[in-house]
Every structure is written in C-alpha cells, then in structure tokens.
Amino acid sequence: MRLRGRKGILEEIERQKDLIVLTPTDYKGKWAEFFGNGKPIHVELGMGKGKFISEMSVRHPEVNYIGVDMYDELVRRASEKARIAANLEDGAAPPNLALARMNIERIEEAFAPGEIERIYLNFSDPWPKKKHARRRLTHAGFLHKYRELLNAAGEIHFKTDSRSLFEFSLNTFADLGLRMRNISLDLHVEGCPEWNVTTEYESKFSGRGMPIHRVEVVLGEAALHRHLEQLSADESTNASPKT
Template identity: 40%
Template sequence: MRLRKKPWARPELESVPFFITSPKDYKGKWQKAFNNDNPIYLELGCGKGHFVAVHGANHKDINYVAIDIKDEVLVLGKRNIEREFNKVGRKPEENVRLMAQEISLIEEVFDKDEISKIYINFCNPWPKKKHKKRRLTHGNLLKKYKGFLKKNSEIWFKTDDDELFRESQEYFTQNGFHIKYITYDLHESGFEYNVETEHERMFTEMGIKTKFLIAEYFE
C-alpha cells in the first residue's frame, strides 16, 4: 500500500535529537554520535519502530540505529520510541538513533567494524526472480554489511515467507556466515529473546509461523 505524502512528518522527525538528518556525515563516527563505547546494533527496515523501541528502552548499555526510507513510517517509529522510553523514565537520545536511508546504499553510512549486530525483520520477500537481488538478505547486500560488521557479529533474521527463508540460508552460507540457530516456528521454539514486531503479530493472527535464524559472521 502506497503511503500518502505527509508534509508534517519530516519537521516532526527533525524536532527530536535522536533523528539523524544526514547519515553519511556519521560514517566512521557512530561511536561519537552516541558519546560512548557501547556496541551498536542496526535494524534494517524498522517500520513503525516497535521492535527498536522495546529493545532500546530496555537495554541502555547497547546503542541502536534504526533505518527505514519513508518519513511517513519513521514518524510513527519516532512516536513509538518516545512512548516506550517514557514508560521507563528515559530519553531516546541516550541510545537510539533513527534515520531515513536507502538500504542499497548502506555502505555510504557505516565504516569498518562499526556494527555488532544486524536485525532484519519481515523484509520484502521480492518473490520475482528479476527482483531477488533487492532482498535484504541477498549476497549483494551481505557483502556490503560485511564491510562494517565486526568479526563474530550476528545477523538476526525473521520472516513469514518460506521461499525467502530457504533461499536466505543459501545466501548466508555462500557469503561467509555460519547459521548458529534456526527455527521454522519461533513462537514454539522456546527462544527467549524475541521481541514481536507489528508484522509478526499480524502474521501470527493469520496462522502463519515465524521463521527465524541467527547467522554469525566469522570470516
């Protein structure tokens, strides 16, 4: 569904200190952006921001960067982040940064060894053969992620799509990642550290199981 342009979204985003207006300016400087040496976790395609909001509010010793492309979606993420931080009496700027960024150009934003973990939650499966290179787990993008991931870091990947999940396993193993955990039914797996996303809740209500894996970068 195409979102209507909301001219008030960008001004609202730029009104808060945890929104990054010029991501490229921070390449190689993300630790300074947070003013600490805590590990930085990256969510690609954060949508309405519930996932990063819960993580950020409850893990103050980890820094989070959340990316999406549409201001109209990010502004909802901004509000969800503020809401979760208010619950615990903290400010989002302590350890969360939100930004609009084309993920295909992600190498312009991060430098070597800046990121300790990547989250990819329910990304577009791009089922047509001619579009598969756009997948966030495709080898073309995994090679870019490796340019800024620390060694022995992880990618946590969740999806409802069977084909995407199966083919993503091949992408990971072909590009220097080791699949250290995998389940075809996350909610029945006993995995303790899941934070449910908006899409995850919707698919669960439809009876669709969540597939999940952890891929470790060990090259």
C-alpha cells in the first residue's frame, strides 16, 4: 500500500507523545503503566484511518484501546479522528487510547503473554492468492501469536467483506479447535445493529449493499467458561415449558 501524505508527517506524529507510540516494543508488558491503570486492553490490528478504534474508546471508557498500523499517514489520520471523537478541551487525546506504529507481523514484540483481552480484525487485507495465505491475519501462524498474547478472557472479533477470507478464517479457526459464536454472513441484513461500531470500509461496502461477515472467536479459559454457561442457560430457557 502506498499512501500520499503531506510533508512533515513523521515530525507531526512524533510530537503527539500523549497519543502515538512510535516504539511500542518499549511498552511490552508495561501497557498498564502507559495508561496509568489496570483496565482491560483491546487491540485493533490494522486500524486504517482510526474511525473504529476512536469511537470504541469513547463508547467504552472502562477499556483501554490500542490501534496498530504500520503507515505514518494512517497513524496521523487516526490521531485526528481520535481527538475529534474525544471532543476534549484543547484537542486533548482520549485517556484510554493509544495509536501504535508497527508491523503486525512483529506483534509479539510489543505485548507480553496475557497482556491483551481482545483483538479486533476489521477488514484485513484478504491476500487472495494462495501463495500469500500466510500473510492473512487469520492464518494459523498469526493465531498462535494471538493465543499467546490473549489473557483468560481473550477473544478475537473479526469482520470482513471478503467471502473467501471469511471462509478461510472459519476453516482455520475450526482446524485449531477454537470455539466460535455469533457467526453472521450478513451483519447489516436488517440494518446496522445498535451495538456495532463501523469502520470506514464497512460503511462504504454496506452502503453498496455488500454483505458484511462477522464472527467472534473465544480463546481464553474464562471466556470459554462464560460462553458455555450462557449456552447452557439458553438451552434451559428454551426447554422450559411455556405457560
């Protein structure tokens, strides 16, 4: 991907130390210190222009968010969206958001085992050619890394417009024995759900009538236990005689 940005982009993002982290490897195992609290950490891998992660940080102040991307221009654009979304005095950064510039292929260098509670994969590059399958962010090679970084409540939330990537991902999750829930082949079939925060791509694709595919993957032991308990409760409710 080539992005054309104005001159001085690097200097601009270097000045935003309250929001942008240019060397996230420095905070491996120390993100709680960066935020100054022990709130759960949710990470979006491939945040693009930052619409999703910015809105999530405003909607859920009880969570710390980190958006990751490797391009200076995208990090700069995301910083603009973050400050506008926060709507704080003097354009201050949201206290529960960080934007990290790094290559996702090295994600294990920026986070310690068990440091993350949730990973968002939104409209990742589908890498359609078979020879590029290892670059897909839902490839087993990446999933093994995520599994190490996620804690006991760990989950992956994945959205895409690519049917082929979605099918590949579901098969990969199944091959690794991962539990899936809330699988949707058309998230917007009855309109955008109230709880759903859209990305730039999602708004564009759904506006064209293209189906958005989504799934949640449960990895952590505590998350899996809660999921199974909920399934059991739902079965008991459905089995109860109606009066």
